[in-house]
Amino acid sequence: MIPRELIATAHVPGGDAPLRLIRRGSEYSIMLGANELMNSRLSGSEEAMSTLARAQIGNVVAPRILIGGLGMGFTLRAALAAFGSDAAIEVAELVPEIVDWARGPMAHLHEGTLDDPRVQMHVGDVGAIIRAGAGHYDAILLDVDNGPDGLSREGNDALYTATGLQQAWAALKPGGVLAVWSSGPDAAFTRRLQKTGFSVAEEIVRARRTGGGARHTIWLARRP
Template identity: 65%
Template structure:
């Protein structure tokens, strides 16, 4: 069996260490003993993008915000579904993750960072959301293993009542907040409703084409804008 090779490490601001590993053509990003991402498991991240883009289909010049670059699965799937006049802002807190995307994992990203529709911001997605008012047609969040900070406790601020209120304000009329999670969280579903969202919770397989774990995606639309 081909052994895993440790390629690089990066410290998450205010959190733990990420480790990039490679085995043949397969890549893994680890946080301690937890595997956050694997290049062979892209199905649910792609579903996050497809479901969100379907909700805003037909809009002229849509602008979406993606929280978390990861291995680019959500970004690539969004670009495939969005029109040529779309804008995609990607917020990535860890600069090394962006460097990995342009370096050892360039083959995984398939040039999507060079798409003229894409702007990568090396910043906390929380800050972009808090500064925005009616700026985004969709906000896609895949910054952790779900709506509870694993890589850094500060990520909880995305999913608490204040964070959800900020996301609601940052959306354009008819916009959608889409959140990825490795597991269900009934408390988060309730918070979305309390924050004034109409919520749809769905499941998506980890592997493209089916198979693997069932992950959770929340699609939340502000109630007064829901049609």
Template identity: 60%
Template sequence: MIPWQKLDETTMPGGGPLTLMQRGTEFSIMSGTIGLMNSRMSGSEEQLAMLSAARVGKRPGARILIGGLGMGFTLRAALSAFGPDSRITVAELVPAVIAWARGPLSPIHGASLDDPRVTIHEGDVRTAIGAGKPFDAILLDVDNGPDGLFRPENDRLYSATGLGNTKAALTPGGHLAVWSAYPDAAFTRRLGQSGMAIEEVRVRERSNGKGARHLIWFATKPGR
């Protein structure tokens, strides 16, 4: 078996280490011994964008915020699923992740970062939520679930106050979508108390419909 090779390592602001690993044509971004994303497992991140686009529909000039660049699976799916007049902001806190996208991970990202519809916000997604509103959809994939496991400050995103701020940044009928590797009943309750319509969708980890089951919450703001 081909051994894993460490390509680079960085530290998340206010969090722990991030390591970029490669084995043949496979890449992995890890926090310690925990794999955060893998180039062979893109299905649920792609569904995050495609299911959001289906909910936005044909709104002209749709404005989308993606929290977390990662390996770019959600961004590339969003570029395919949203209209040619859409505007997509990607908030990425870790500068090295953006550098990896233009460096060793460029075969995966392709030209997505250079698409004229795309703006990169290098910083906290909470800042991007407040600065760029209103959005028709806010897609969050910055943790393995709705808690700040790797960056405690991210807990604020999923608190009642954080959800209220996100709701305020949505257009009427716009939605928040949160990706998670696991269910979270407490978060479901908080979403339900936000005054938005809640839906939970199970999706598969791999694009071929196999692998672990992940969860996406959709919370839609009243109005149209």
């Protein structure tokens, strides 16, 4: 049996339990307590969020994209491929160590995406960027928790409240899309999106690129 090795730990601002970066052979995982937040073998649904969001906004010229959560870089890598050579992509990551891991032990997973000239990296709260970005973005992609609640820290709850969704609406251009990743469905969150005025579609996507693994939910909430 291949042993698990603790590579590094990180503190989540405003959170209680530390993040742990675990390696098992060539496989990496990021854990929060007993919860596995992400695994290097399971990138299918994070990548799908980018391609689905691109399909929602169509052939927008020079799209401006905001990604909440760097993680293992799967969403960013897919966004660079999906949104094209003229895209401008901002990534907000709250935990500085995750950015360090992207340039260190997990650099091979990120494949140099942080050095792409289309990418601007922010270390800080994606909510603050949303609040400051009125009418700025064609797409906002949120993968900061295991669903529309603050699993990693209570402060993230604000992103999914009625007020937080109104702020996301205001940060989007007309026709823009808010995409939210979740480990499962949440009917109450769907209703909040609809009450905000979004046109909402829910996509069920498998965790593995090959189509296997757990079923994850991606909300695609489009501002008319």
